[in-house]
Amino acid sequence: MWDGELPGTVVLGSDCLMAKKEFGTVVATAEILAERDSLDMLRNNRCMWIDTHCHLDAPEFGPDHALGLQARESARALGVALCVYPAVERANFDAVRELAHRTGDAYALGIHPLYVPRALDSDLRALADELERRAGDPRLVAVGEIGLDFFVPELCTPAMRERQWQCYREQLRLAQRHGLPVILHGRRSVDWLLKGLREAAARGRPVAGGIAHAFNGSLQQAQVLLALGFKLGLGGAATFDAARQLRQLFATLPPDALVLETDAPDIPPQWCYVNAAERAAGRPQGLNSPAELPRIGAGLAGLRGLTPDALADLSTANALAALPRLTALLPLLAGAVSPVQTVRQVEGSSPASAASNPEP
Ligand SMILES: [Zn+2]
Numbered sequence: 001m002w003d004g005e006l007p008g009t010v011v012l013g014s015d016c017l018m019a020k021k022e023f024g025t026v027v028a029t030a031e032i033l034a035e036r037d038s039l040d041m042l043r044n045n046r047c048m049w050i051d052t053h054c055h056l057d058a059p060e061f062g063p064d065h066a067l068g069l070q071a072r073e074s075a076r077a078l079g080v081a082l083c084v085y086p087a088v089e090r091a092n093f094d095a096v097r098e099l100a101h102r103t104g105d106a107y108a109l110g111i112h113p114l115y116v117p118r119a120l121d122s123d124l125r126a127l128a129d130e131l132e133r134r135a136g137d138p139r140l141v142a143v144g145e146i147g148l149d150f151f152v153p154e155l156c157t158p159a160m161r162e163r164q165w166q167c168y169r170e171q172l173r174l175a176q177r178h179g180l181p182v183i184l185h186g187r188r189s190v191d192w193l194l195k196g197l198r199e200a201a202a203r204g205r206p207v208a209g210g211i212a213h214a215f216n217g218s219l220q221q222a223q224v225l226l227a228l229g230f231k232l233g234l235g236g237a238a239t240f241d242a243a244r245q246l247r248q249l250f251a252t253l254p255p256d257a258l259v260l261e262t263d264a265p266d267i268p269p270q271w272c273y274v275n276a277a278e279r280a281a282g283r284p285q286g287l288n289s290p291a292e293l294p295r296i297g298a299g300l301a302g303l304r305g306l307t308p309d310a311l312a313d314l315s316t317a318n319a320l321a322a323l324p325r326l327t328a329l330l331p332l333l334a335g336a337v338s339p340v341q342t343v344r345q346v347e348g349s350s351p352a353s354a355a356s357n358p359e360p
Contacts, residue, residue, distance in 0.1 A: 047312035049297055050319040050326065051075065051083040051290040053145075053183065053213050053233055053261035056103075057095040060265035060287060065099060071264075071289030072103045078294045079312070081330055084323065086145035086183050086213075088112035090123040093130050100139045106326055108144035108183050109134070110171055113155065116164050124170055131178055141325040142210055143175040144183025148196075151187035165192070172200040172207055181210030181323055184230075190217040197228055211259055211322050214267060216246060219253070226257055231322040233261040236269035236288060239299050251303040259322055260297055260315045264288040269296050 061068030072083065085096040086108040093109055100107035109130055111119050134140045148164050149155050155164060175182045186193045193212070200207050209229025214237065215222065222232055232253065238246045250258070262269075265288050272286030279285065294308070301311035320327045 047079045047294060047297070047309045048316055048330075049078075049080045049260065049293050049312050050316050051080055051262050051264075051293045052211055052259045052319050052323070053086060053235075054083050054264040054290050055088070055266070056083065056085050056099050056264070056290070057092055058265050061289075065095075067287065068099075068289070069103065071287070071291045072105075075290035075293065078291060080290050080293050081316075082106060082319075082326055083290050084108060084141060084183070084326070086110065086112075086142075088145060089115040089119060090126050093127075097134065097137070097139070104329070106139050106141040106323070106329055108142035109140065110142075110144045110146040110183070111167060112145045113147050113149040113164050113168070113185055114152065116167050117154070117160065119167065124167065127171070128174055131174055131180075135178060138325060138328055140180075141323045142181045142183050143171055143178070144210070145185050145213065146171040146182060147185035148189035148192050149185065149187045150189045150192070165196075168193075168196050169199070172196055173203075175207050175210075176200055176204055179205075179208055181208045183210055184212045185214070186212065186217075190221045190225075194221070194224055194228070201228075209322060211261075213261060214263055215249075219249065222249070222253055222257060226254065231259045231318050232257050233259050233263075234300070235261040235263055235296055236267045236272070236292070238303075239269040239271075239296055240273075241270070247303055250300055255304075255314055256318060256321070258315055259319045260293060260300075260311075262288055262290055262293050262296065264290055264292070268292075269299070271295075 056068035056072060057065055058068075061071070075083070083103070083105040084107065085100055085105060087093050087096045087110055089111055096107040096109070099105070109127060111123060111127060131140075131143070146168055148161075148168055150161065154160065172182065184193055190212070197207055206228070209231075211231050211233045212225050213233040215225075215232035215234060216237070217225075225232065234246070234250055237243055238250050268286060268288035269292055272288050272292065274283050274285045294312075297311050297315065298308040301308045304311070306314070320330075
C-alpha cells in the first residue's frame with residue numbers, strides 16, 4: 001500500500017483547519033504549508049475551488065468524454081484546481097483512473113449502492129484487487145462512491161437492503177485496510193451509514209473520515225458525521241430558492257463542515273435545470289459540469305455572509321482535510337519549500353485581531 005508523501009509536497013491533516021464561532025462572527029483559521037506563489041494567489045483573491053464529486057466519465061459527457069474534457073478545461077480557467085472522480089461500478093474503475101491521470105485530478109474506487117443490484121461478489125473481489133494494485137497511485141484518494149440508498153423503491157426490498165448493507169460493510173473494511181477515506185452516498189439512510197461506521201470502528205482502526213456526499217440530513221446527523229471526521233458535500237441542490245432546509249443547513253453548519261461538489265452531470269444548479277414543461281416546449285436541459293462549481297460557490301457564499309473567495313478558501317481547506325492525498329496534487333501547493341502559517345480572515349474581525357487570537 002502506498003503510505004507516503006510525494007517528494008516536496010505538503011500534508012494537511014484534519015486538525016489543520018480549525019474554526020470557531022465567536023459572538024456570531026465566524027473566523028476560520030487555516031494553517032497551510034505553502035510556497036510563496038500559492039499564497040500570492042490566495043491573497044490576490046484568485047479563488048481556488050475543488051470539485052469533490054463529479055462523474056466526468058458519465059455518458060452525458062459524450063463519446064470519449066469529449067464534453068467532459070472540454071468542461072474540465074473551462075473549470076480550470078475559472079479556478080477549479082482539482083476534481084475528484086468517484087467510481088460507481090467495476091466497469092468504470094479504469095475510466096475514472098485514466099481520466100484523473102489525463103486531467104491531473106483525483107479518483108476514488110468503489111461500488112455505488114445504485115449499482116449493487118447488478119454487482120457480483122466477484123466485483124467486490126475485483127475492487128479489493130484494484131485497491132491493492134493502485135495503492136501506490138497518489139491520484140487514488142478514497143474508496144467511493146459507496147453507501148446505502150433507501151430512497152429508490154427497487155433498492156428497498158428486504159433482500160436488496162441486506163445486499164446493500166453487506167456491500168457497504170465490505171467496502172468500509174477495504175477502506176480500513178488501506179487507511180483511505182470514504183465518499184459516502186446516502187439517501188434516507190444516514191443513520192445506517194453511521195451504524196456501519198461505528199461497527200467498523202469497533203472492529204479495528206476507525207475509517208479515516210471522508211465526505212458525506214450530497215448531504216441532506218439533519219443538523220444532528222451532520223454533527224455525528226463531523227465527530228467521525230467527515231465533511232459534508234453540498235452543491236447544486238442548495239442553489240434552488242425552494243431548497244429552504246438545505247440552504248438553512250448550508251448557512252448554519254460549522255465552517256469546518258463544508259466541501260463543495262457538482263455531482264456532475266447529476267444534481268444541476270438552478271440555472272441548468274429545465275423542468276418538464278420547459279423540456280416539452282423544446283428548451284434543452286443544461287449540462288451540469290465542474291465548470292459550474294465557481295458559480296455555485298459564489299451563489300452559496302452569501303448564505304453564510306462570505307465572499308466567494310472566502311468560501312473557496314474554506315471549502316478547499318476542508319476538502320484537503322477530508323481527502324488528504326489531494327494536497328500533494330495541488331500544483332501550486334506542491335513542492336513547498338518552507339512552512340508558512342496563514343491566518344485567513346473569513347468573516348468578521350480584522351486580520352490583525354484574528355492573528356492576535358490564535359487558535360487553541
Ligand atoms: Zn456520485
